Amino acid sequence: xxxxDNARRGFFTGxxxxxxxxxxxxxxxxxxxxxxxxxIFLLWVLILWNLIGIAFIVLGSVMGAITFSPLRSIxxxxxxxxxxxxxxxxxxxxxxxxxxNQESNEFCRVCGLLLK
Numbered sequence: 081x082x083x084x085d086n087a088r089r090g091f092f093t094g095x096x097x098x099x100x101x102x103x104x105x106x107x108x109x110x111x112x113x114x115x116x117x118x119x120i121f122l123l124w125v126l127i128l129w130n131l132i133g134i135a136f137i138v139l140g141s142v143m144g145a146i147t148f149s150p151l152r153s154i155x156x157x158x159x160x161x162x163x164x165x166x167x168x169x170x171x172x173x174x175x176x177x178x179x180x181n182q183e184s185n186e187f188c189r190v191c192g193l194l195l196k
Contacts, residue, residue: 098134
């Protein structure tokens with residue numbers, strides 16, 4: 081049930097997302113003029129935070145891709161299947177006594193009058 085293709089796709093999706101975020105972070109910081117200790121320290125904290133984020137994104141994407149296929153077959157994920165509604169029974173009303181009789185009956189079950 082576990083598709084390696086889904087896990088591979090999830091891995092690359094997470095990796096691409098993380099690298100894109102990392103690249104944007106580096107671009108923004110190098111566009112700014114970083115020349116003091118606090119800015120450099122902040123840059124390294126954000127880089128480390130982003131690298132940890134990449135690992136979690138990749139792990140989450142792989143786990144989500146692996147578990148989605150088996151969960152798809154479970155009813156609460158995809159919604160419950162509609163049950164077939166019971167067939168409507170047709171009844172015939174007796175002209176004599178007014179009682180209801182099944183359509184298959186030839187005679188009234190109460191008074192015995194011919195129904196058809």
